[in-house]
């Protein structure tokens with residue numbers, strides 16, 4: 001059974017049909033790509049799946065369970081995590097605090113622990129911190145643990161976002177242009193990190209990406225979106241040779 | 257050359273004084289004042305011991321400023337300086353010993369020590385005791401506002417309203433139960449029970465304030481920023497006019513004659529409890545969720561943070577402590593009227609929060625203490641006080657927009673650590 005299913009999902013913004021009849025089935029351990037020109041509706045699809053907006057039509061099923069309509073923090077704690085295209089970090093918090101925060105839904109000490117600093121709280125906070133540090137190790141940013149994110153270079157901020165997304169212990173990870181604004185060297189590193197996360201956690205990953213080189217290399221199957229609709233779906237080779245894709249997408253942008 | 261190096265070693269010496277060393281010095285100074293303060297004051301040409309380090313007479317009798325400075329140097333500066341410097345080694349040994357004890361015991365010892373200093377200092381005259389109590393209450397009030405305005409980044413104008421709810425609830429409780437009076441008839445319980453049931457009165461006040469906070473917390477789910485600030489301001493006016501028109505609590509005339517239950521140790525202990533629980537809260541991951549909601553709410557909820565719960569907890573918790581502060585305030589002054597909880601109180605507490613520092617426990621303490629002392633110093637200027645304090649606020653906002661000590665919570669282990677040498681951890 002697919003871990004994430006989306007059926008006939010549609011959404012309007014005023015008169016604009018931003019997403020129309022979107023369909024997706026993704027199994028655990030698969031990496032899928034989502035490409036399309038600017039304004040095609042890719043980010044909106046992520047926002048709908050992760051519950052930032054409730055889709056107007058259609059269904060989102062996580063392990064067969066309906067999640068559309070739930071508040072986004074519930075969907076996140078059930079196992080759909082994401083990163084943001086334009087880096088939504090908490091500017092006054094440290095790297096370690098970011099990753100600890102993503103454990104929020106698993107905290108059991110409650111308000112009593114928060115107000116009175118019980119032993120249970122101390123134990124749990126230590127546990128969370130341990131796991132957060134492991135993730136920072138994996139991302140290669142442990143040495144930045146106590147830095148405020150505002151001062152970090154762009155590549156490091158991207159890694160913080162990735163670590164934070166993984167800390168929710170997701171089953172499905174939605175990555176919205178994780179390589180945006182990176183130089184070739186950083187690009188290779190972030191691709192390695194995506195592969196590692198995929199290998200170690202057995203995640204299903206849905207990847208939005210502008211650089212075709214990255215999608216072609218990472219993804220087993222790719223969907224192409226234009227004006228909110230999937231116009232082509234298939235393996236990287238099929239997509240590369242599909243005339244509709246070339247027309248909508250490849251024709252307009254230089255292939256990197 | 258030689259003189260600069262000696263100066264540097266002299267200065268470096270202070271950094272080796274552990275907290276307990278400072279406490280010793282302070283205790284010595286206040287004890288000395290108790291013993292020889294009066295004759296010394298006369299000797300340096302002051303009519304009596306300057307109550308607030310000379311700040312209180314600064315404007316009334318400016319000619320006496322040099323005398324007051326001399327007095328402060330002789331009674332506080334010199335003895336403290338000498339005692340702390342001379343006792344660095346034994347103080348560090350003691351600090352090391354205390355540091356090995358369970359943290360609870362260590363904390364209790366330090367707090368007891370601090371109380372002893374304040375107690376001896378405040379015993380000199382009633383004015384001092386009153387200012388000290390009001391300052392402690394201001395600390396609680398400032399800290400509670402900082403939870404919303406600093407940690408959560410909303411702009412709450414409703415806090416004087418929460419304080420009023422706490423003040424009136426606790427007053428009705430204690431006046432009704434322990435005092436024969438015109439408003440509520442004869443006492444229902446023997447007044448001797450008062451001190452034991454006073455915490456109940458305060459907590460009820462805190463709970464009422466928290467219940468009132470629902471009116472601001474629920475809209476905060478949908479609205480933020482300016483709109484929420486206006487809602488909270490509306491709440492303040494609602495509470496104020498409600499009390500003004502409630503004949504049961506004597507409307508604008510206010511309630512008076514509250515039993516004398518807010519002694520210095522009581523106020524001190526409640527302040528400690530307030531600082532302790534708020535500091536605990538903001539250092540926990542649940543409390544850090546306030547910062548996440550402030551800095552980016554969408555990212556917070558995508559990272560599993562329940563933002564509604566976070567806002568609700570922040571408002572109720574913060575209002576609870578504002579309510580406790582209100583109950584204590586009513587019993588320190590033994591009089592409340594609705595006029596106390598208006599725009600001016602709001603301006604004052606905002607000044608304390610923003611001057612001291614946002615998102616900061618230390619900042620709230622520093623802000624509350626300095627603005628309280630400044631307020632006392634400027635008292636002779638009456639209404640001009642309300643030009644100088646806002647002016648100060650404007651300057652702070654221009655030169656240090658986040659306040660004096662922003663982003664600093666209390667870490668007790670760092671605070672109590674002995675200072676035996678650089679990098680010399682125990």
Ligand SMILES: Nc1ncnc2c1ncn2[C@@H]1O[C@H](COP(=O)(O)OP(=O)(O)OP(=O)(O)O)[C@@H](O)[C@H]1O
Pocket residue numbers: 013016018036037038039040041042043044045085
């Ligand atoms: N909250 C919103 N309100 C109104 N319109 C929106 C909103 N979010 C997105 N849109 C519109 O929906 C369309 C799809 O936007 P979306 O951000 O999903 O595109 P995208 O494929 O992610 O593009 P890009 O490659 O530039 O990130 C755009 O026309 C956009 O203007």
Ligand SMILES: [Mg+2]
Pocket residue numbers: 042043044085
């Ligand atoms: Mg996008």
